[in-house]
Amino acid sequence: MRQHAYLRITDEEGNSLDSIAENLGFVSRTDLFTACAHLLIYGEAADGEPSPDPVTEKELQNLHGLNQKFLLQMQTFIQILDEIALPVIAMRGTGVVISSLGHDIKLLMLERCGMVPEDTDIRDWLKIYKNTRRAKIIEYRTRQFASIIKREEDE
Numbered sequence: 001m002r003q004h005a006y007l008r009i010t011d012e013e014g015n016s017l018d019s020i021a022e023n024l025g026f027v028s029r030t031d032l033f034t035a036c037a038h039l040l041i042y043g044e045a046a047d048g049e050p051s052p053d054p055v056t057e058k059e060l061q062n063l064h065g066l067n068q069k070f071l072l073q074m075q076t077f078i079q080i081l082d083e084i085a086l087p088v089i090a091m092r093g094t095g096v097v098i099s100s101l102g103h104d105i106k107l108l109m110l111e112r113c114g115m116v117p118e119d120t121d122i123r124d125w126l127k128i129y130k131n132t133r134r135a136k137i138i139e140y141r142t143r144q145f146a147s148i149i150k151r152e153e154d155e
Helices: 011-023 029-042 054-092 094-113 119-132 134-154
Strands: none
Touching: 011 029, 029 054, 054 094, 054 119, 054 134, 094 119, 119 134
């Protein structure tokens, strides 16, 4: 199934786009934008599909590479949280993770993927982690409290 995108441009801008697409060897602006979308998503144009001019193609490939690095950062961050921060998040919350484990997390990020995310990304990803791992967090917290109650009863 094909998706459709709409542009909010004037007729004059549309005519300019059509002219640019034609000058670049595309039949229409739709073909131009399809090629650009494929470059952003896959890092290359689809087989048999014309590409934008070399400068635009290179820039779109660079954006694709940056997106891949960003996704790698986020995946690595989630893995690190699973490994070292889940107990802290479950028992103390995400604020404590930043203050007590923030430096360690950044070191692990640098070691594993060669990049360190911005603090704003870390805060956003912590919120995402908390929401997507909610069941694990509740399960961990419940086990810990059950263990505490059992020890108190045994005393």
